Amino acid sequence: MVTVDLNTQDVYNLIAGIPDPEIPVITIKDLGILRDVKLVDDTYTVTITPTYTACPAMGMIEDQIKEILSNHGIDKVKVELTYTPAWTTDWLSQEAKAKLKNYGIAPPNHSSCTKLFSTAEVVVCPQCNSRHTSLISRFGSTACKALYKCDNCKETFDLFKCH
Amino acid sequence: MTTKDATYNYAIRLGDNALILGHRLSELCSRGPILEEDLALTNVALDMIGRAQALLKYAAELEGKGHTEDDIAYRRAEINYHNHLLIEQPNGDFAHTIARQLYLSVFEYLFFTELEKSKDATLAAIASKTIKEVKYHMQHAIDWTLRLGDGTVESHKRMQKGLNDLYMYTGELFEMDHIDTYLLHQHIAVDTLSLKAKWQSEIEKVLTEATLSLPEDTYMQTGSKKGVHTENLGHILSEMQYLQRAYPDAKW
Numbered sequence: 001m002v003t004v005d006l007n008t009q010d011v012y013n014l015i016a017g018i019p020d021p022e023i024p025v026i027t028i029k030d031l032g033i034l035r036d037v038k039l040v041d042d043t044y045t046v047t048i049t050p051t052y053t054a055c056p057a058m059g060m061i062e063d064q065i066k067e068i069l070s071n072h073g074i075d076k077v078k079v080e081l082t083y084t085p086a087w088t089t090d091w092l093s094q095e096a097k098a099k100l101k102n103y104g105i106a107p108p109n110h111s112s113c114t115k116l117f118s119t120a121e122v123v124v125c126p127q128c129n130s131r132h133t134s135l136i137s138r139f140g141s142t143a144c145k146a147l148y149k150c151d152n153c154k155e156t157f158d159l160f161k162c163h
Numbered sequence: 164m165t166t167k168d169a170t171y172n173y174a175i176r177l178g179d180n181a182l183i184l185g186h187r188l189s190e191l192c193s194r195g196p197i198l199e200e201d202l203a204l205t206n207v208a209l210d211m212i213g214r215a216q217a218l219l220k221y222a223a224e225l226e227g228k229g230h231t232e233d234d235i236a237y238r239r240a241e242i243n244y245h246n247h248l249l250i251e252q253p254n255g256d257f258a259h260t261i262a263r264q265l266y267l268s269v270f271e272y273l274f275f276t277e278l279e280k281s282k283d284a285t286l287a288a289i290a291s292k293t294i295k296e297v298k299y300h301m302q303h304a305i306d307w308t309l310r311l312g313d314g315t316v317e318s319h320k321r322m323q324k325g326l327n328d329l330y331m332y333t334g335e336l337f338e339m340d341h342i343d344t345y346l347l348h349q350h351i352a353v354d355t356l357s358l359k360a361k362w363q364s365e366i367e368k369v370l371t372e373a374t375l376s377l378p379e380d381t382y383m384q385t386g387s388k389k390g391v392h393t394e395n396l397g398h399i400l401s402e403m404q405y406l407q408r409a410y411p412d413a414k415w
Contacts, residue, residue, distance in 0.1 A: 053292050054213020083217065083288040086295065137199035138303055139206040147199065163295055 006074070011044050012037045014072060018064050021057040022142050025103040028061060032091030035082060043076040044069065049087050051163070052143040089163045100160055101126045106148065108162040123159050125150035133157075166349060169342050170283060171225040172245075173352060175235070176388070177286075178218030179246035182236055183396070184267070185211030186403050187254060196257050203303055204260070210296045217289050237407035241397050242390035249332035251395045255325065258318065261307040262325030268301035269365050270336050270358070277353040286351065305369050312373025319374065326370070327378045334383025337362075342388075 006014075015037075016029035028034045028048070036047040046065055050058050062079040069077050089108040092100075097107035106126045123133045130152035140147040145158040188208035195201030219232035226235075249267060254260045275297055278290035311322040337359045339347070346352035367377050386392065406413060 050213070052210060052213060052296060053217060053289075054209045054211075056209075083292045084284075086288075086292045137203060138299060138306075139199070139203035141202070143206055143209060147202075 006072070008037045008039050008044070011046075011069065011074065015046065015065050015068055018061060018068065021060045023100070023103065023105065025099045026096050030093060030096035030099065032087060033061065040078075043078050044074060045078045045080055047080050047082050049082050049085075051087050053083075055143065087163070089160065092160075104157060105145065106157060106159040108160050121162075123148055125153060125155065126157055127155045128153040164342070164345060166346070166351070167225055169345050170286075170351060171222055172342050173346055174218050174222040174225060174286070176245040178215050178222055178232075178235070179244050180250055181211045181218060182215035183244070183246040183399060184250045185209075185215055186399055187250065188260075191254060191260070200257075207264070207300050207303070210300070214289070214293055214296075217292075221285050221289070233407075237404050241392060241400055244392065244396060244400070245387055245390065246396075247332070247335055248384055248387050248393055249329060249336065251393060251399060252329060252332060253395060255328075256321055257307075258311050258321035259325040259328065261304055261311065262322065262329050264300065264304035265308050265326075265369065266329060266333050266336075266366065268297060268304045269369075270333075270362055271297045272301050273358045273361055273365075274353055274355065277358070280350075281352070282350040308369055308375070309373045312370070312375040322373070323375050326375060330378035331381050331384050335385050335387060338385060338388065340388045 012034070016027060016034060018028045018034075020026055020028060020031055020033070031051065033048050033051065034046070035049055036045075038045045038047075048058065048061060048065075058081065065079055066077050069075075092108065100107040104126050106123050109121070109123065122131050123135075124131055125133050125148075128150060130150055132151040133148050134151060136147040136149050136156065138146050140158050144161055144163065146161050147156065148159050149156045185208045188204050188211065191201070191204045192208070193201060195204055215236065216232050219235045223230045223232055223235055247267075249263060252259075252263060254263075272294070275290045275294040279287055279294060281287045281290065308322065311318040313319070314322075337355045339354070339356050343352050343355065347354055363377070370377055384393075
């Protein structure tokens, strides 16, 4: 039996570094999936929010949170899913966007997604920084990405969609 | 009828729409006309399954019998499903699929924009999450309607046929029954009747640009709110529920 004396901030810090299962260079904190940690009675309640409604990573993230906390002697953990406020790419930090670009995924380049469609937006190639890129498909390998190609270096790449 | 009962029914209807369309679109997995479309249609299917999960989970909570969203999805008979008739129609050729997506996504865009204002906090939250995804579905359907309608003679002909064949199922989208009216008075449900003119003008705008025309007024099919479906739903369920019926509580 491990005795623990951790506050909610410690618990938050323990799980903040969990990588996103699909884009392992960024963490659940970077993405804004990790919303809150509370101590209710003797149970740590962790609130997470999905990027897209059907994000298949939620179950895995929940398991990882429980595993990490269990390794630190915390077994009374509840993971709750919230839809409000709805997740938005506005929550991605500049640091997270830089990590995405280094990984080869073009980060969402403007914060407002209120416009219905933004086909005219300029997407910069994460490989060669060219602004001459074109959309191949609005839907990519995961719900949060669209498929682009670079007209300069000819590489295809993912765009993390503004959402 | 209590508000809870009515909201349960409302969540089931919305959940069934998402579930059955998710299933229909997933039938196209590995059968898309091109690789990008395979990805697109299955991405839309995934959004639908996520939405269904959220809504049916809420329905299960309101029902209060300890059921899960999976019990609700897999263990009801056909008559207890309340998805729109339009949604259960077969995929047909690609133009047919796109016509269904166009009619529906424009409707859903208008619908969820209103549902976001619902006094039911859970429905409003799901709506605000959904609306972001529906914009993508709608843009996808509009893009293809323009491409097929204003494309070749053959693609134009097929797109118009898809639109014509499915038009008779669109009237039902705007119907209000006693549950809708009851919840509308409590500012929980959406007044779908009021969305009809806007829907029609949005669809007409797209079709005009695509050199297509809005089908003529016709007899409108109805029944899903009472559990009366076209023959297509039974076939969907026989496939979708097979595993849960053959091996109840199967886990792997």
